[in-house]
Amino acid sequence: MATQLEHCEILPPPAEVTELSLPLTFLDIPWLYFHPIQRLLFYEFPCSKPYFLETIVPNLKESLSLTLKRYIPLASNIFYPSSNEKPVFRYMVGDSVSLTIAESSDDFNNLTANYARDADQFYPFVPQLPPPKEEAEYKTIPVLCLQVTLFPNSGVSIGFTNHHSIGDASSIVSFIKSWASINKFSGDSHLIEAKSLPLFDRSVIKDPRGIADVYWNQLKNFPLQFPSLHLPTNKVRATYILHQADIKKLKDSVSARKPDLVEPSSFVVTTAYVWTCWVKSGPASGEEVDADVLEYFGFAVDCRTRMNPPVPANYFGNCIGAAVVKRKHEELMENEGFFIAAEAIAEIIRIKVNNKDEMRKAAENLLASYAELMGNRMLSVAGSPKFDLYEADYGWGRPKKLESVSIDGDDSISLCKSRDSEGGLEIGLSLPNNKMDAFSAIFASGLGILS
Numbered sequence: 001m002a003t004q005l006e007h008c009e010i011l012p013p014p015a016e017v018t019e020l021s022l023p024l025t026f027l028d029i030p031w032l033y034f035h036p037i038q039r040l041l042f043y044e045f046p047c048s049k050p051y052f053l054e055t056i057v058p059n060l061k062e063s064l065s066l067t068l069k070r071y072i073p074l075a076s077n078i079f080y081p082s083s084n085e086k087p088v089f090r091y092m093v094g095d096s097v098s099l100t101i102a103e104s105s106d107d108f109n110n111l112t113a114n115y116a117r118d119a120d121q122f123y124p125f126v127p128q129l130p131p132p133k134e135e136a137e138y139k140t141i142p143v144l145c146l147q148v149t150l151f152p153n154s155g156v157s158i159g160f161t162n163h164h165s166i167g168d169a170s171s172i173v174s175f176i177k178s179w180a181s182i183n184k185f186s187g188d189s190h191l192i193e194a195k196s197l198p199l200f201d202r203s204v205i206k207d208p209r210g211i212a213d214v215y216w217n218q219l220k221n222f223p224l225q226f227p228s229l230h231l232p233t234n235k236v237r238a239t240y241i242l243h244q245a246d247i248k249k250l251k252d253s254v255s256a257r258k259p260d261l262v263e264p265s266s267f268v269v270t271t272a273y274v275w276t277c278w279v280k281s282g283p284a285s286g287e288e289v290d291a292d293v294l295e296y297f298g299f300a301v302d303c304r305t306r307m308n309p310p311v312p313a314n315y316f317g318n319c320i321g322a323a324v325v326k327r328k329h330e331e332l333m334e335n336e337g338f339f340i341a342a343e344a345i346a347e348i349i350r351i352k353v354n355n356k357d358e359m360r361k362a363a364e365n366l367l368a369s370y371a372e373l374m375g376n377r378m379l380s381v382a383g384s385p386k387f388d389l390y391e392a393d394y395g396w397g398r399p400k401k402l403e404s405v406s407i408d409g410d411d412s413i414s415l416c417k418s419r420d421s422e423g424g425l426e427i428g429l430s431l432p433n434n435k436m437d438a439f440s441a442i443f444a445s446g447l448g449i450l451s
Helices: 029-033 049-070 118-126 169-185 189-193 209-221 244-259 266-282 329-333 337-353 355-364 366-373 405-411 433-450
Strands: 003-010 017-023 037-044 077-081 088-092 097-103 138-142 144-151 155-162 234-243 295-303 320-328 377-382 401-405 414-419 424-432
Touching: 003 049, 003 366, 029 209, 029 337, 029 366, 037 169, 037 405, 049 097, 088 377, 088 424, 118 234, 155 169, 155 266, 189 244, 189 414, 189 433, 234 244, 234 266, 234 414, 234 433, 244 266, 244 337, 244 433, 266 295, 266 329, 266 424, 266 433, 295 329, 295 337, 320 329, 320 337, 320 366, 329 337, 337 355, 355 366, 401 405, 401 414, 405 414, 405 424, 414 433, 424 433
Parallel strands: 097 144, 295 377, 377 414
Antiparallel strands: 003 097, 017 088, 037 155, 037 401, 077 088, 077 138, 144 155, 234 424, 295 320, 414 424
16 A cells, blocks of 8 residues: 655646647547556665655656656646547646655565566556546546655655557657656756657648548547546466577477478567467466457557658657457467467568558558457557666666556556566566466466477
8 A cells, every 4th residue: 555645736847838739640549448558667776755755756846847848748638628529639838747656665575576466456556547627618638647656765666647548658658768867867958969859740640531530420429538447456467577598499499380480579479479378378267268269469569660651750649550360269279379379470560560551551440440359359468678668767777677557457468678687578467366377387387398
C-alpha cells in the first residue's frame, strides 16, 4: 500500500503556449476506447524521507514543468463536444498534469523481483486518470497522470498512466526519457542540441480518403469512456529473461528445422517461443480448448517510415499498424508448435511488415482489424526492445525494474531489452496463478531440451 503525501498539478512554464488544438487523426481515433496504459519504473536509490521531500520532489516538479514546455499536448485534455462532433486534443492556459507524491513501506526487493507476485500489489504505485469533467456542452478527459513513490532507504518508483489516444509507445517513451534527462542535467539544452524535440503537426499524417471521419461516424454513438480494471485481478505477474545464449539456441533450432526460412530475428524466436508456451499453458492449467480453435498472435508496428510520405521519426502521436498471425490450437500444441509459430511470425514480417504498402493498409484498417479479433483467443505484445526505458536515468542511475502494469487488463506480454543480460530480452506476463505455474514449467523445460 501507499500513503499519499501530496497531490499537485504541474503546469508548463507560463506564456510558452496559450492555446493549442490538435485534431485526432485516423491513427488516434481507434485508441479512444482503449484502456489506459500504465507503466512503472523502479529505481534503487536509498534515501531518507526528508531528502526525498526537500530535494528529489522539488527537482522532479521543476523538471516536469520544463518537460511539458516541450510536450504541451500531455497537459491537454480530450475535448469532447456534447454534439457528438469529433473530439480534439485541446490545451488552454491553466491546464496541467496531475502528480501524486506518496510513500510506501512495501518490500522494494519483492516488487522488483522476477518471480511471480500478486498483480494487485502494484496498483498503489500507478495513478488513475482523473474522471472526465462534465460541462453543459462538452466534457474534458485528461490524457496523463503521474505518481512518484518513496520506499524509504530503498528506492523510488515513478508510475505513468496515459490515454493511448494521445500517443503510441514511441511517443510516450520519448517523453519519459526527456523528463529523465532534463531532471538529471537540470535543463533541456541538450535536447535542443540533439534535435530530439517532438513534432506535433498532425498534417504529416495524410488522410486523402477521409478515414478519420469514417472511423468517427462508426464510433461516435458509443459513450466515450475507457474500461477500468477492477481489483482483485486474480493474477500474478512475473518476468522471464531470454539470455543471448538462449536466443541463439532458439535461432539455431529454427534454422535447422526450417532451412528455407531466412535467418529468424531475436523478435521472431522470442515471441514464437513465448506464444507457444502461453498456448500450451492453458490446457496444462485446466483450460478446455477445442483443437480447431484459432489462436491469434499480434504485435504493433511503427509506421512512421512506412507512410506515404514518410512521417518524421520524432512525430508525437499514434502512428502504428498491426500485424496478426493465426494458427489452429492443435498445431501450436504439437512438438513442432514453436517452429510453426516462428515460421508464421517470420512470414508475416516478410510479406507485410517489410512491405510499406501493406503496412500502410494495415494502419488504415486498424479499426476493422480490432473488430475482427474481439472475442478470439489472442496474445499480443506491449512495448518493444526498440524503446529502451532502462535508459531513463533521472540522476539516480538506470531503473532496477520496469513493469507494464496495464497488461493485467488483456492477454498481452511486455517485451523489452534485458536490463542486466547483454543481448537478452525481458518478457513480462500477467496470468492466473495456476496458468503462470504451468507457463513457467513449460518455458524452463523447452529451454532445457535445447541445452
